[in-house]
Amino acid sequence: MTVSVRRAVPGDVSHILDMIVALAVYEQEPDAVKATEDSLGQTLFGPNPQVFVHIAEQDGKAIGLALWFxxxxxxxGRPSLYLEDLFVADSARGDGVGRMLLAALAREAKALGCARMDWAVLDWNEKARGFYMRIGAHHSTGWEPWRIEGEALERLAANG
Structure with missing residues (x-):
């Protein structure tokens, strides 16, 4: 198996969306994806992109992605690289593709002067947690994720 990892280009948007949808299905949220090819194209490749993707390919076919910012x-006093999504197709899991993607991001983080890489893992995803521990990552404790969205976000924006 010959796998390569590279930065995404505009022609990858449909493959990126397909993998985002596949990740949502894996994470048991098949209807959660609201992204479109157009919204991804603007976010990733518009005039001032703030989100980036690395693609893993095997024989020219996209089999994995790492979406980060x-x-x-x-x-x-330094930037951090935040991994929003890591996905590897079922057919390529266990073949080192996830490690290749994370190694590419580690090189990116070093080149950008980042002090660390951060990400979140679903508490039920034992396979992912085991993988992350094997590469030397650790579970951060003491901090809990918080979020505001939907109507609550609208109210806060409108009413302060």
Missing amino acids: LTYSTWT
Whole structure:
């Protein structure tokens, strides 16, 4: 199996969306994806992109992705790379594709002067958690994820 990893280009948008949908199905949220090829194209390749994708390919076919963006750590005084989504097609799982994608992001993080890489894992995804531990990652404790969305976000924006 010959797999290569590269930065995504505009022609990859349909494959990126397909993998996002496949990830949502895997994460038991098949109807959660609202992204479209157009919205992804604008976000990833518009005039000021803030979100980036690395694609894993085997024989020219997209088999994995790592979607990421930069955040900032005030404590380190340096940027951090945040991995939003990591996906590997069923047919390629266990073949080192996830490790290749994360290694590419680690090189990207180093090139950008990042102090660390961060991501979230669903609490039921034991396979992913085991994989992350094997590569040397650790579960952060003490911080809980919080979110505001939908009507609550609208109210806060409107009423302060």
